[in-house]
Amino acid sequence: MGEFELLARIRERLPAIGPRIHLGSGDDAAITLPGGATATSVDALVEGVHFRRDLAAPAQIGHKALATALSDLAAMGAAAGEAYVVLGLPAGFDEDECVELLDGMAALAERTGTALAGGDLSRAGELFLAVTVVGHAPTPQSLVRRRGAKPGDVVVLSGEIGGAAAGLELLMRPTLGEGLEAGEVGGLRGRQLEPLPRLGAGRALAEAGARAMIDLSDGLGGDAAHIARGSDVKLEITAEAVPLAAGSRRVFEAADRDPWQLLGGGEDYELLATLPPERLADARQLVGETETGLALTEIGKVVPGVGVEIRLPGGGCVSPAGFDQLA
């Protein structure tokens, strides 16, 4: 395919440029006028490592690459701003598939108010996507880091987890979904293929006074450990308090896997945060207002010490590393 013709087709599909953008795609660099603090993160998805082209459509791959990058902005409490996209295109990936991939990305960009402001294309041996996202906030202090959790804080989780891991099982072995309702199957597959960054919840939690926050990409234990290490505290989490996605437990049982492994599955892109207990009611209300119907669940507490303890029913507990590696 001709690079220039493909670039022309791509530019046609990009959403209208955003309010901060003075010059979008097509020059040596994009020009923006941030007007405050910026949060910048970069994420890569590589074929065979992060996705399989036989399980995910090009539009879903494009969606997920932008979603995982934006999820890092959500975890800071930043508002989505601009995205810059590198695509590595293998010989077997044709121009229509490339446009479909960009359409999937552009749809999520429009939904989240993100401007696709620039990018680069290259031939490659395998399909890969690297997405840099820039988010905005009034000041550096209005963004929430991983450090900052204090003993006495409650540990809260947005939404439900386990759906992405169960969805992956379903994609690889569709017969595992035989006992589920169609809506549950679709819901779980969607959590794996088209996760949504919790941008609204992230801003709400920042506004409500979250002291530390992270998005759940690697698994509950491992990501909680980042907060514990960054804040020099211990996070005690009650496994039974963690809301699991509808049907996820049954998929794992059908696959002969311990359903508690769902906690370590990762890729749910929900937010884990710590808050002073007196801020919990406000946080719940703000999150529910910003992302309609999204629950915020108290799943544990911050105590003096180091590391993470996830308490299982019956009195057992596991270290986060052991826990996530079960999965």
Add this chain to the structure above:
Amino acid sequence: MGEFELLARIRERLPAIGPRIHLGSGDDAAITLPGGATATSVDALVEGVHFRRDLAAPAQIGHKALATALSDLAAMGAAAGEAYVVLGLPAGFDEDECVELLDGMAALAERTGTALAGGDLSRAGELFLAVTVVGHAPTPQSLVRRRGAKPGDVVVLSGEIGGAAAGLELLMRPTLGEGLEAGEVGGLRGRQLEPLPRLGAGRALAEAGARAMIDLSDGLGGDAAHIARGSDVKLEITAEAVPLAAGSRRVFEAADRDPWQLLGGGEDYELLATLPPERLADARQLVGETETGLALTEIGKVVPGVGVEIRLPGGGCVSPAGFDQLA
């Protein structure tokens, strides 16, 4: 290799964080406070497409990936700010090579005042690097775009070109360098393996009133055509006026290639700009002061019309597409 141990080794090697950075690598996102306009660009280098691991050392690959990205900031007249780096690491690329690659990048970062502020690592089938760079300027209007050239402007070029193309020939066939001095061989290889972004010259040209500017990554004709198309003008370039890197002509002659193909070789990362003629003397002085000894050469003029014409000695001329595709 363990991702966390490798990340720890990488963080140790990153240059001190810059004045605008409130939070560097290690959280969900980096936090910066830009304080003006930003220019953002992203560039990817892929093994087998942009470099060969048998011809370039890891440190040179790291250097070149950052250099090509920063060159886009130079072409806007922006000051280098932050860089965000994605590495795709194949199985055969070990931890020491990865650290060597980052050292090459970090050395150029330090030399150019760029902060390596974040990144992402992934396994991959082949080595690839995607580098996003953010540059800074007081206002959007102080950055120079591709559009803006006007009939009557002079066309100027920083430094010399052809060195990167001749250097590539030398790397593939070292015997071609037998008639050259050692310094010439080293110089040409260096132009291919470790190009330098013309950040100082770019800011000087912006300050001197450049109306349009681009860096020469694809070749003189093709890159000039971007200015012509963006500005809706014609660029007339005199081939004999273009300074060629010392020894490059002899390498192409030894390789039985037409030396005029050096103009289309690309990868020199010199700057091509247009200026009102009355600004030329100032521009020359500013460029020479900012990058000691760097020449600014008048190689053509902007006229009404469309496209690019490169006039060869003896009266012939070629269209840029035909010209660059010769190479």
